[in-house]
Amino acid sequence: MGTALVWFRRDLRLADNPALATAAARHCCIPVFIHNPMDEGNWAPGGAGRWWLHHSLQALARDLERRGSRLTVLHASDTIACLCRLALDTGAEAVYWNRLYDPLLVLRDREIKSRLRQQGVHAESFAASLLREPWEVRRQDGGHYRTFTPFWRTLQTLPPTAARSGPPDELTAPHAWPSGTTIPDLDLLPRTGWDRGFHDHWRPGEAGAAAQLVTFLKHRLVGYHDHRDRPALAGTSRLSPHLHWGEISPRRIHDQVTDLAGSHPGEDATAFLTELGWREFAHHLLYHFPEMPETPLDRRFRRFPWARDADTALRAWQRGATGIPIVDAGMRELRATGWMHNRTRMIAGSLLTKNLRVSWQQGEAWFWDTLVDADLASNSMGWQWIQGCGADAAPYFRIFNPIRQGERFDADGEYVRRWVPELAGLPAAHIHSPGTAPAAILDAAGIRLGRDYPRPVVDPAVSRREALAAYDQIRH
DNA sequence: CCTGGAGTTGTCCTA
DNA sequence: TTAGGACAACTCCAG
Secondary structure: EEEEEEEEOOOOOOOOOHHHHHHHHHOOEEEEEEEEEEHHHHHOHHHHHHHHHHHHHHHHHHHHHHOOOEEEEOOOOOOOHHHHHHHHHHHHOOEEEOOOOOOOHHHHHEEEEEEEHHOOEEEEEOOOOOOOOOOOOOOOOOOOOOHHHHHHHHHHHHOOOOOOOOOOOOOOOOOOOOOOOOOHHHHOOOOOOOOOOOHHHHOOOOHHHHHHHHHHHHHHHOHHHOOOOOOOOOOOOOOOOHHHHHOOOOHHHHHHHHHHHOOOOOOHHHHHHHHHHHHHHHHHHHOOOOOOOOOOOOOHHOOOOOOOOOHHHHHHHHOOOOOHHHHHHHHHHHHHHHOHHHHHHHHHHHHHHHHHOOOHHHHHHHHHHHHHOOOOOHHHHHHHHEEEEEOOOOOOOOOOOOOHHHHHHOOHHHHHHHOOOOOOOOOOHHOOOOOOOOOHHHHOOOOOOOOOOOOOOOOOOHHHHHHHHHHHOOOO
């Protein structure tokens, strides 16, 4: 039996992993992970992503060792040369991997495939991280979709994909293991200690992902339709970082939800599956619009009048010191846990891009560095959507009022009290708008604005009108 | 080609 | 208190 390399990238799992399953069935396997941030240009994993990657690699290495295999870890400055060299050194006759769709990685992987084949090595890639390949979902005229609803309708009418495999029964070891580096030597963990609280919220790795799915299906799916919008509740699946790093496959999640919901999924299962659909759609868009992370899909936004003093506003937003409680709560949740509830992502994003008129790319960059689920497709689609410059833009006049949003989705103020404790003494009626609370209420809560909690950096009503004027300016 | 319905997540004002 | 309409116009997509 010959030897094959299984090149792990963002598919850090053993189950439903077609590259691994294929290699295991045919060859002695050498699982390998190559760390080279240069491959991804400006979009190499950020701080929170690297934290996750470190722990996920540790988990994968342990899982492989339990099956008599091991993970070879390499740190490269030239991935193509590194992989070709490794194939040569180990006498591998084949290299297998699962596909990724980030624009630079598509180009890199295409080059690698051709170089390996020139070298006489069998190179094969597989579909593993999406329900459907981005080119499989097509309009009737053969083009690709720009709006979500028809995209999702069409995807759901396609015949089901091949049956999922469990983890391979056996991983045959090679005659000799190649030498490599260690996971800690990749230096992925932050030095400042801002990841201190992450472990209380997350368990990276395939086992953690499976446990998270069980918890979700058992306790959170019923009521999901309503609860997912309330940031104080644990109403969302929290599967996004696991999905990003491929610790669980979307096909598995989709199947288990469908099995549970039966042939007539109710509003809860439907709403959750739709979220999986948005993840698909984001990858579909990124594949067909590779400039999406940097350039507004709506060209008119290249001349949008951004605010002059964007730096001050941006820093206040990043620190969670805007004086708008629901936004500050979200931004602090992000710093503390590496994650922010989707509802507050939208509210915070709307404030930054519309009320403060800071460019969406600035918000995108901050999320990229601080979110454990930072994903090029989802992050850039989300920011273009909230700015209103995306493929499927919301009407421009849809500007969130962060105070109203707080009152609607965090009615009793529980979320704000958790993340902005200096406001904990305020009653629910005023907790979302301390700037307009009566002096007596603030006194009773022991809060002096500007000392204990900032005054609002912006007036939602005034800045709303300014934003509308700005949008008017770029309309033809 | 033309036609017509529809488009994740909202806010504010009025009756 | 609450329900309904205005807020524009455009692009996407299926037929």
